[in-house]
Amino acid sequence: MRRKERILLIAATLIILVMAWGYYRNIKPNLENAEKGYAEKSMLNLNGSMDEKVLLKILSELDYFGDPVYERFLANRLKMKLQEKSLDNLGELNKRFFCVNAQEMAKEGGETGATRYLISATELGLDSALVAKLPSLQLGSEKAVMPENSGISITGNVENDKNAPVAGVLVRLREEIPQSVQDSILEDFLSKYKGDGAEDLMGLILADLDTVVKTPSYYVQTDKNGNFKFIHLEKGKNYSVIPIQAGKEYGVLRGVAQIKKTPKKGFSFQEKEHRLPLFDAKRFIQAKKDKVFTVRTPDTFRQNFVRSLFLFIIGFWIFHFALVLRKGGYDEFILPILMMLTGISLLVLYAIQDPLRDNDYGSSAALTILGVLILSTLPVFVKKNILVEKITFLSIKHLLYDKKMDPRVSKWLGLHKETQGYLWMFGSIVLILALAFFGSGPEGSNVKVNLGSIQISEVSKFFMILFFAYFFASNFLAFRNIGNNRYLIARYSLFMLIAFVGLIGLYIVVVGDQGPALVLCLTFLFFYAFAKNEFLLMIVGAVFFGVSLFIFSKIPGGGSLLPYFSGVVLIGLFFYSLMKKKHESLFFIILLISSFIFLELLPFDFAERLADRNNMFVNKWDNTLHGGDQVAQGVWALNSGGFFGQGLGKGFSNVMPAYHTDMIFETIGEEMGIFTLLIVLVLFGLLFYRSMLVARRTGNVLLFYLINGVAVVTLIQLCVIVGGSLGLIPLTGITVPFLSKGNSALMVNLAVFLVIIVLSQIKGDKISLNYIKKNFDMLNVNIILTFSGLIVVFGITLMIYLYKANDTMIRPVKVYSKQGEWIYSENPRISIVKNLLNAGNIYDRNGVLLATSDKETFLLAKSVAEANLANMTSFEKQRRSIQKRYYPFSEDLIYWLGDANTGLVTSENLGYVAEYRLQSKLRGIEAPLKESISETSDKYREAPYLPYEEKKSILKKYDNSYYRKFLKAGLDSKMIEEENKKKNKDIFLTLDVRLNQIINNIIRSDEFKDYKTSVVAIKANSGDVLASAINPMPDAKDIRTLSEIKSTYYHILYTKAFCNRLVADKDFGLFHRSVPGSTIKVVDALAFLSRVGIQGTDTVYYFTDLEKIRKDDPIGRVDMRRGIIESSNNYFISLMNKEELHPELFKLYNEVGINIANKGGYYIDKPTIYPEQDINTKWYSYISKDKGANFFNPKFQGTRKKYIGSDYSWISWGQGPIEATPLQMARLFGAIANHGELYKNKFLYKDYLGVTPNELQTNLEIKSGITPKLESFLKEQTTSAKMSTAQYPVYGKTGSPERIEKIYNLKNQTSYVAKVTDGWYVFYMQNSKYDKSPIVFAIRIQGKGNSGNAVAIARQIVEQLKVNQFVLPI
Secondary structure (H helix, E strand, O other), X not given: OOHHHHHXXXXXXXHHHHHHHHHHHXXXXXXXXXXXXXXXXXXXXXXXXXOHHHHHHHHHHOOOOOOHHHHXXXXXXXXXXXXXXXXXXXXXXXXXXXXXXXXXXXXXXXXXXXXXXXXXXXXXXXXXXXXXXXXXXXXXXXXXXXXXXXXXXXXXXEEEOOOOEOOOXXXXXXXXXXXXXXXXXXXXXXXXXXXXXXXXXXXXXXXEHHHHOOOOEEEEEOOOOOEEEEEOOOOOOEEEEEEEOOOEEXXXXXXXXXXXXXXXXXXXXXXXXXXXXXXXXXXXXXXXXXXXXXXXXXXXXXXXXXXXXXXXXXXXXXXXXXXXXXXXXXXXXXXXXXXXXXXXXXXXXXXXXXXXXXXXXXXXXXXXXXXXXXXXXXXXXOOHXXXXXXXXXXXXXXXXXXXXXXXXXXXXXXXXXXXXXHHHHHHHHHHHHHHHHHOEOOOOOOOOOEEOOEEHHHXXXXXXXXXXXXXXXXXXXXXXXXXXXXXXXXXXXXXXXXXXHHHHHHHHHHHOOHHHHHHHHHHHHHHHHHHHOOHHHHHHHHHHHHHHHHHHHHOOOHHXXXXXXXXXXXXXXXXXXXXXXXXXXXXHHHHHHHXXXXXXXXXXXXXXXXXXXXXXXXXXXXXXXXXXXXHHHHHHHHHHHOOOOOOOOOOOHHHOOOOOOOOHHHHHHHHXXXXXXXXXXXXXXXXXXXXXXXXXXXXXXXXXXXXHHHHHHHHHHHHXXXXXXXXXXXXXXXXXXOOOOOHHHHHHHHHHHHHHHHXXXXXXXXXXXXXXXXXXXXXXXXXXXXXXXXXXXXXXXXXXXXXXXXXXXXXXXXXXXXXXXXXXXXXXXXXXXHHHOOOOOEEOOOOOEEEEOOHHHHHHOHHHHHHOOOOHHHHHHHHOOOOOOEOOOHHHHHHXXXXXXXXXXXXXXXXXXXXXXXXXXXXXXXXXXXXXXXXXXXXXXXXXXXXXXXXXXXXXXXOOHHHHHHHHHOOOOHHHHHHOOOOOOOEEEOXXXXXXXXXXXXXXXXXXXXXXXXXXXXXOOOOEEEEEEEEOOOOHHHHHHHHHOXXXXXXXXXXXXXXXXOOOOOOHHHHOOEOOHHHHHHHHHHHHHHHHOXXXXXXXXXXXXXXXXXXXXOOEEEOHHHHHHOOOHHHHXXXXXXXXXXXXXXXXHHHXXXXXXXXXXXXOOOOOXXXXXXXXXXXXXXXXXXXXXXXOOHHHXXXXXXXXXXXXXXXXXXXXXXXEOHHHHHHHHHHHHOOOEEEOOEOEEEEOOEEOOOOEEEEOOOOOOHHHHHHHHHHHHHHOOOOOOOOOOEEEEEEOOEEEEEEEEOOOOEEEEEEXXXXXXXXXXXXXXXXXXXXXXXXXXXXXXXXXXXXXXXXXXXXXXXHXXXXXXX
């Protein structure tokens, strides 16, 4: 009566119910929060009768768009869409059905809708003016780029969504140039104006940008068949192609980089209506993060969950009772094992999804399992003898066999009494061909997985098992009795090998799916070794070879020699097996392992993918692969789960790529722990063992191969993906049987093992059992030992990861970004912990509130904020809303603080962003910077149609060890609750917000408001940054627009989107470099005095009127004093060339962060690993090309040309390739004010540990008395400007550099280059209220004219410093 099975099923049922209750208990608070949110109208269920008013309230209060017109448009369109179709998950909001017509959005969506349309249209290459002229253009379907025939062309076609050709579509071919090359071309273009008459070009438009940076475009129209062609393309150029049609979209730009020959395939484009999602990517991510929308209510989820659980359990019991009724001698252990495996899968699929917002994977899995179990009850009632006949397919012979058929044809088709099973191989090949032509896969992966909704590889895999079983069973005696390998060239074997290799080739090359190919190859080798009785030798040889490869790779330089090492071994084995006429299975397994090394050398796409996988396998913590952190992500998940797991529904494995498919093993580890993973491995081992016993007891060679084959391929698949995801072998993209999401795979695998249960009633007689025992028992022992060994290896690996968790869970991975730039990928759970921990308040140095999470604290700060010149309109807007963080000074300080509400300003390359840079300190945690390194990638690619180029990145690694305890305890543990009770989390910035706001008001006054201006103030004796004021005021709408522009189109869209309007896209004072003009002359003087001492100030040069660079340059006898006071360009050019000052200058540049030609330098913090010598070499190489060419040329002596025409000369007076930020110049002047002591800039004044200590970076007073001497010159220069007084002395230097600026002409929609003049003034005053330290100001006003404008700002600042007593009289 199947008592054992019933007891085990009861146990499995109870275990699953306990786990289900644990899961529900874990997610219950989230369900209750949703119900509370519905009641408070702070959360909205989008399905059902969506309340439009609640949606508008949420959008407005959380300030997602800041545009009421667009918010009303969104609410109206979304409600209309939801009346037609409900949402299965929130992600569907970005699917095509829920997108709206782009032109309709532009017309009715307010400013936000118009901007989003502009961005999208530009990315699609849409040129409205050109499309309007289309009827009059009379274009053909073919266009020559060059007059002469180069033999290179680009072709393509356009079809609609019904695959019908579209005629008359405009297609653009454009030559593309990387932005770095464009910048270089512009620089070279302007270099010719560094000669006579340069000063006359100020403010004049020089040229249309398209004539400077030549990116010509060519146009054709598709013919009646939808085809187009561009011919005679220039070799080595980059070209992009895109169809253009108003109201239509055709996907992204396609193209070829550095074209050499005509591409083998043309470019195919599909025409669709131009649509845009209602939520752009950033706003959608923010909405998901805020959890303000759901797609199902808690009640709906509860009903679905209980129903799925019931259907799942009842299905297994139905199958059990069917077996009871049949009263056959079926195996009693396989069904409970299947119930446990699929039960774990079902609950994990629920646990890894948000129950109210994501897809309901569990319900569909439960229905699939129920359906398979019910259908599988039918074979239970088939008589045993009929079952044997059906399984051997004798009936097929009778149905299909034609006596007139050629016996040879019949044999190949498998329709004779000694069937070879080729029918199943042909079926498998047909399936893979269908997949190749009609299949689909993950977007952008070039891999095809599904045919419709069916995962074809799973069906194909079992077709091949049937083939292997028939083939090797039919030829069993031949394999065992022939003592050599001559059967390999026998007709049936040779045909089998050719067909099998062809199938594997289809998998790898055509379908691009290497995982199933590897599984099939290993399965074939196992069958082959069974037949030859060489299994043990094959396994031992493979292990030995694998260990040898590992050891060889660790030898210095050994990695590059692996192909040669593998080649030598393979050649040796080939000749060995040839001479011995046996052991070819050993050769085949070594060939398979070596293929991972050899195939990556081939020039094909599949080889590149294999190389990427190998790269990640060799070093999972440091590799040149986008997405190369996948194995590390699995390690982090296992570290997070620990031995007993976070608990179902408590993990965050959905931050991991392929968390529900390839990486499901690690997902289970995070949710349920390594303990559960060990149980899962044991369950698979038991499943294999019981299947092997069933196979053995049949006494039938065919059934032995068939059942054992199913068990072996399942275990192979498990070992390949688990081994890959644990980093033991290269990772391949296959699923874990029974566990991974995928209903078709689950259906096939479950059905096959249920069939094995049905077949378990077949028992052989004594003779057949002895025959099986004699021929296969030792083989079974070897297989059991092999897989047991692998399971032990996996278990040991899991325990090693658990042992090393303290290190690995906080260890970042160095990988490539999507564009090929070096980045650090950090365990995403650390960021989740930071967000779960409450942040403290942020204050300025005087205790003025800048940011808080407590609304009451915010409201109490109103009077203080108003007294310190806060924008009270914005304050009132925040008062009326519910926010995570409140900012009394709103957008004024957005680059100082960041924005924790919208996440729009998070990058440390835009501002100080204290909310993110000090994220740990704001939570009372120390996570200091461990190292900062500079890395250069040679695989950076701005776009797919552009060539690879170098890209430098500064990578920062922080010490996140404090977060270990939270990651181990769980992300909703009481430990986080206790941590949030800490009081002392507040931080104080070095910012003096009143000073900052006073300066903001000055530079935003009517006199200066139309010009980009930045003012930085620092405290000289500590490096404290007291202010960084900018004009224009940052605007949240502009920042939203900027966040939507992809980096590829940034240069194009920036001017179009803002129409030459000033936009604060960053903190200009900290992160915007430009030529510093004559302020750099102080650096020159300091460099020279550092070499020769104070007597260097007596160095004299003589200049005539004909030699003057500027009309106000001094003539006659000029020494250093006069050179600084009267700002002599000739003097410092002469000093630079005659004294060859570059070594001392480079040292100073490196200290303060100045760069040359975008090489070297830094913004805020000097990297801990800074390649100064390498940077100096690059700098000198750049500026020394024409060094002295004019200066020492006899024919230019006594003329102006002597002093120009060389970058070596240009940098000495702050022109040409040298660039600096106001902060960098303030840093240098601060050292002079502080008697040579240069302090690292400091932004954090005080935290819970106390006042942040000052850090002396270096002392620039290399020779005694040089900085006081320079100070006297600066004082005299400022006195001449009538700003300095005896009581309030001012020390400063002006600068009026010229630079280029890109201007967008709205009228004719073209870009122009103009030469403009900036005004700089860097000065300091002594005896400030800050410990009587000198206070330094660096002012830069761009495009308004010479330094007089900066001085005008300085006068107002000085006056306010006196009035508000920031400085005291001496």
